[in-house]
Amino acid sequence: MSDVACVIVGGGPAGLAAARTAARHGVRVTLVDDNAALGGQYYRQMPPWFRASAGSVLAPESEAGRALIAEVRSLGVELRLGATAWGIFDQRTVAIATPDRTEQISAETLVLAPGAYDRPVPFPGWTLPGVMTAGGAQNLMKGSAVLPGRRVLVAGSGPLLLAVAHALLEAGARVEAVCEAASMRGLWRYAHRMLPHLDIVQQGYRLHREIAGAGVPFLTGHVIRRALGDGAVTGAVVSPCAEDWTPLPGGEQTFDVDALIVGYGFVSSLELSRLAGCEHRWDDDRGGWVAVRGRNMESTVPGVFIAGDGAGVAGSAVALAEGHLAGLTVAARVGRLAAREYSREASRARGRLLHLAGFRRVMDELYRFGPGLAALAEGETVLCRCEEVGHEEALQAVREGAMHVNEVKAWTRIGMGRCQGRMCGPALGQLIARATGRPAAEAGVFSPRPPAKPIPLGALTR
């Protein structure tokens, strides 16, 4: 017997959309998120009592999420905020922890919407304070209206770089340069495929024009090489890169900065879906692991649905549509939505996803992950930020015969720390692939272990 009809983990676009749709159909929903407020990363909100004066521009996506958050609240969804989902047992029993206690909720249906995080890319100096991910920089600005620094360099790949650089300029920071790894050559080839998505193209073009208008160098085909500094970042070195993002010798440029923002795309958070026993597969287009799902967002474990970036990075619009479809399927599954109506609504949702997929494919091709980034780390460069395992140490294990990430883990402690291998896992897979000449898929992925995130020991005793 289940405690609730539906548990949703994650309060970003996918989780919120699933909660809204399921709750609209009368499903009893519990939503868990370890942030103190709803919204996830994309819809991150400032505290409601913060007031922006006229003329100052706040993140438009925060604005867009406000109505959805309000509706989820008004529909009576039971919210467990500031609660960490740290394990999934018996396929659909979710263990959650607050600083004081843990509890287990068994659910008839489970929607996992854990989202994604910035792909961690080790390079010399990446552990210096003041070096942060694009998502981290956005969270400071969107969530608290705090600047990451006054002189900033933004390096990585994808449209998020433009959004971050633009937000920095609006807020009065100096952006020294934006380094986009993709060459962006032959953009015209995509023109006909982007026609149905002109609004997004125009938005990107506007950001680009305003950034260039502010005199900020936009360096395409360039990657970050090193962060400089002693105790905190004071400089950033960039250089040209090849089509696969392998850094090229020569052409290095150094910028004085007090913050370095790095964002080479995103990787899905797989820990919970893996703990639930769902199947995953390697996706070359995204340079990462994605969840195997049916057309209704159901994973390979019956009753467990995965929606949004946590199933495969595709952005917020896709996350909303997938969350909605998962919510519909949940409602049908627990007997709150008749078959005929479900079939009509679900096919409409799939039509929306099909429309968005065209745009997504262009993004995936244009900003296709370049495995050449694996050449940035060298010698003592830290790979595992928790256990402080360096590039050379991991590489030595591979030279001695380790072929799978779990083997390198057993030999060096890489991935055994508090982040559970989220930071070093993707880069270690790339390192093994590069050193062995085998596909990254064969390097595998760390075995997930509960607790998926650290929880206080005391919480387990109560």
Added chain:
Amino acid sequence: MEGGDLRMGGVERGRALGVFVDGVEVRAYEGESIAAALFASGHRFTRWTARTGEPRGYFCGMGVCQDCLVTVDGLPNVRACITPVRDGVRVESQRGLGDWRVSP
């Protein structure tokens, strides 16, 4: 920018709070994360690592990387990025795995 800190201008923030960072009081606002309050007041560094004693700070900003760990009112390993500030809270830079101060 107001008052020489990294808070953006043009935003009314509501109630000001006092937060102690390694014993020194800094200004914060209700609703900010500990990390935002630290950053705004120029504290980019949060801890020294256990093995090599390297300085670390706010990195992923979303509760994933576990690098912005601080000790809060004596409790070590608190993620500054997703923990809201409270008035009078004592935040300390953390050495290694933290001091557990286990009482017998």
